[in-house]
Amino acid sequence: MKKEQMDRMHTGEGFIAALDQSGGSTPKALLQYGIKESSYSNDEEMFDLVHQMRSRIVTSPAFDSKHILGAILFENTMNRMIHDQFTADYLWEKKGIVPFLKVDEGLAGLDHGVQLMKPISDLNGLLKRAADKNIFGTKMRSVIKEANPEGIRKVVEQQFDIGKQIVAMGLVPIIEPEVDIHSADKAQSEKMLKEEIVKQLAALDPDAKVMLKLSIPTEDDFYRDLMDDSHIVRVVALSGGYDQREANEKLARNHGLIASFSRALSEGLTAQQTDEEFNAMLSHSIESIYKASIT
Template structure:
């Protein structure tokens, strides 16, 4: 692990851009960008279009290390090129932005109020590829829908189990046990989640993790996790909140930074001129950055 990169993630000012829409979420991302499903007939064309969108974002002067610490990528993006360089290399070499890779293979069906991650049967191969591309860290997501103690305990145990393996392979894992923002008992879920995370952190040796969590119902609720010596950062997902709502809620939480996707990209459109596109992106980046440095 390069100490420069670790120091940047731990101490740098800014946020993480989530550009990791996978096969299932790509059609929705393209629709939001102004490209309907009628405009492509194959998965290859779909992935070409989403990579063009990501390339436009990443190469924009508004996508700058002055405000952005890292970017989360989908495997397809990692294997694709921007201006002749693989995306991860372009991010670090040209932008000084840390490349992070989504490694989960999706979630299981709901059980005990949660969706665990599917078994990561391709993890070793994916981490081998990630090493070749000089990926800094990884991200994996599971979902909590209800305040079910067994389900949440299982989620946390699974996240830490894979996290340890990923850390030992030389990457900084982002553990993402997302709490559904529409859950009727979101606060109760957060209480159980925090307790389980703190229990698991007590059992660590030298492992270092980042946590990606839904913006809590109570401001500064995750402060104990943020301050734990084994935790590099706690970052917030927008989880379906609008940009305005996500920014306002995040700004109430000290030392918690953004890792937004939808809230970052919501106003971008394929038909915008380069000047308009860059201004819209700059406006979003500035808002999210300000909320991330509270």
């Protein structure tokens, strides 16, 4: 299974669906879906509603392996069932879509122009639970707000240090040092970021495999050469706050870069839609993101 999933992630056509909004971002995701905060009174009810939303997306006929290579889950989703199967098993066995797990616990405060990840409590325990649930890889996010050399170096070092721990547990980490799309010196940050990533890739064990999830670069094809590194399974792009149309336009200009969109994927979907309306909207979104990802 692992080899088949690895081959799919490395060479398959399509994109990764990011379905991993967690605690802090869940109310916003539900609001976008047309469910107000007054509709639930505690976290359990909130997570029940978000799982219903994700299940509706995943079980839709539009959500298929022709267009979608992988899906990133939140731990709560990994532990829940879709049609009597754990979510990761449903994704792979019924849909042929590779499951990933978000493992970070949010961002620390701004320091040296960046936000590192907060310490991850019992990461090895989480990785073991992920492996037991047939998860292929992980995802963890940091944010770069300014072109600060020391801050960017710390972000990339932290990402790769934890990435090595994930590789040692037999999983493939998606390393996500996001550059804020509103940053005044975004292009400069991207140059510094790329230099640090190249250094860290050179220091990896020969057999180590990682993925990168990066903001769509200011300069088209800026990350093209990273895709040829022997350690890289795939380079994927986050939508970063761009709406779907703009994200797709920018992505299509970056050859080999594929989407890993969250908000841009679920744009326009609401709880109030009939299944026919919901599936039509999702199908349109998936088709447009897919087209932008196969350039």
